[in-house]
Amino acid sequence: MKIIFRNFRVIDAFTDVTGSVIVDGGRIVDVVPDAVVPHGDGGLVFDGCGRLVLTSGFVDMHAHFREPGSSGKETLESASLAAARGGYTSVVCMANTSPPVDNEAAAISIKRRADAIGLISLYPAISLTEGMNGKKLSPYLAAGRSAVRTYSPPLLSEDGRDVADEGLLRTALRAAAEGGHTVSCHCDFGGEDAAVKRVLELGVDCRIHIAHVSAKGAVNLLRDHKSHAPESPVTAEATPHHIALTRGDAEASGAETFGKVAPPLRSEEHRLELIEGLRDGVIDVIATDHAPHTTDDKLNGAPGFSGLETAFAVCYTTLVKRYNFSLQKLFSLLSAEPARILGLSGCGAIAAGNNADIVVLDTERETVIDGDTFASRGKNTLFSGRKLYGSVVLTLHDGRVVYQA
Numbered sequence: 001m002k003i004i005f006r007n008f009r010v011i012d013a014f015t016d017v018t019g020s021v022i023v024d025g026g027r028i029v030d031v032v033p034d035a036v037v038p039h040g041d042g043g044l045v046f047d048g049c050g051r052l053v054l055t056s057g058f059v060d061m062h063a064h065f066r067e068p069g070s071s072g073k074e075t076l077e078s079a080s081l082a083a084a085r086g087g088y089t090s091v092v093c094m095a096n097t098s099p100p101v102d103n104e105a106a107a108i109s110i111k112r113r114a115d116a117i118g119l120i121s122l123y124p125a126i127s128l129t130e131g132m133n134g135k136k137l138s139p140y141l142a143a144g145r146s147a148v149r150t151y152s153p154p155l156l157s158e159d160g161r162d163v164a165d166e167g168l169l170r171t172a173l174r175a176a177a178e179g180g181h182t183v184s185c186h187c188d189f190g191g192e193d194a195a196v197k198r199v200l201e202l203g204v205d206c207r208i209h210i211a212h213v214s215a216k217g218a219v220n221l222l223r224d225h226k227s228h229a230p231e232s233p234v235t236a237e238a239t240p241h242h243i244a245l246t247r248g249d250a251e252a253s254g255a256e257t258f259g260k261v262a263p264p265l266r267s268e269e270h271r272l273e274l275i276e277g278l279r280d281g282v283i284d285v286i287a288t289d290h291a292p293h294t295t296d297d298k299l300n301g302a303p304g305f306s307g308l309e310t311a312f313a314v315c316y317t318t319l320v321k322r323y324n325f326s327l328q329k330l331f332s333l334l335s336a337e338p339a340r341i342l343g344l345s346g347c348g349a350i351a352a353g354n355n356a357d358i359v360v361l362d363t364e365r366e367t368v369i370d371g372d373t374f375a376s377r378g379k380n381t382l383f384s385g386r387k388l389y390g391s392v393v394l395t396l397h398d399g400r401v402v403y404q405a
């Protein structure tokens with residue numbers, strides 16, 4: 001189906017024009033600056049009134065979709081809808097389900113179900129070790145390069161567990177590198193700074209991505225690493241909650257219950273260093289770490305927040321409104337860079353030939369966040385009651401409208 005977006009502010013990491021975007025057959029077929037594209041010829045027409053922002057769909061490198069095993073917290077349906085409402089068109093879901101996703105068949109079965117739901121492109125990560133037991137390589141990695149694959153995960157990850165055995169970690173990273181994979185390291189155990197230092201000093205030639213950087217020391221280690229080794233393939237992410245909130249916000253909601261997250265919310269000093277890390281490129285992307293839980297699980301200390309539906313508003317309000325980041329920079333963090341790191345071709349930019357994965361935003365619209373209205377089953381957010389700028393008006397995936405406010 002042909003769709004014409006006329007008179008929009010078309011902005012991504014590479015472009016900033018006012019004009020029109022024409023979509024057909026699941027692809028962006030043309031980007032027309034300045035020209036007023038005529039109405040109609042049978043397709044659907046959206047008018048941006050010269051004001052609404054059109055950019056490429058967001059790409060989340062880190063979310064927990066909870067299936068299989070914990071559909072009380074989230075289902076593929078509810079998570080997909082939450083993603084679409086948040087402007088996300090591509091999402092990597094972590095492997096720490098029950099059972100953990102440690103083999104290709106399990107990943108494919110999740111991907112097939114998500115494809116059937118059809119709201120987003122879902123890429124299940126696969127674990128480094130069998131059953132995430134930290135004892136031997138996962139069946140996926142053990143099968144090695146010679147295995148015939150139909151699904152190649154854009155990320156491998158042991159999630160919050162990391163691999164304690166350093167020999168096994170090296171073996172896993174070497175196997176990942178041979179398969180051309182990027183490995184997301186969570187660096188939660190033994191303190192974030194020490195865990196990041198350990199990973200940076202392993203010296204294995206593997207593309208490593210550091211998940212949810214939250215500590216000043218870790219930012220400085222990464223800054224040092226990148227300045228001494230500009231060609232290093234190490235990348236890093238920060239979450240919306242760590243850039244917007246501090247320990248005080250966690251304590252106000254219960255540091256061991258509703259305010260609990262891993263890594264924890266820290267002091268203002270740490271938060272400001274994260275902002276600087278994002279500004280100067282030490283941290284490459286924003287990832288949600290969407291971690292939906294039931295209310296009972298939060299009361300029992302389950303860490304994490306439901307993040308997909310607030311990510312844009314939180315990041316826009318914090319980074320653009322408060323810290324003067326450009327919209328182009330924000331879209332680099334939310335879309336272009338994660339697409340590049342994950343190797344998702346046709347994603348991350350509004351350009352002819354790319355996938356018609358598009359999000360329309362009203363950056364001036366203020367909304368009061370209410371977790372109870374989330375599409376996600378996880379209503380756990382510290383942003384409830386906050387007035388934030390920036391809302392998602394429409395999300396297009398594969399050329400189809402998957403969400404419209």
Ligand SMILES: [Zn+2]
Pocket residue numbers: 062064094159160289
């Ligand atoms: Zn996680």
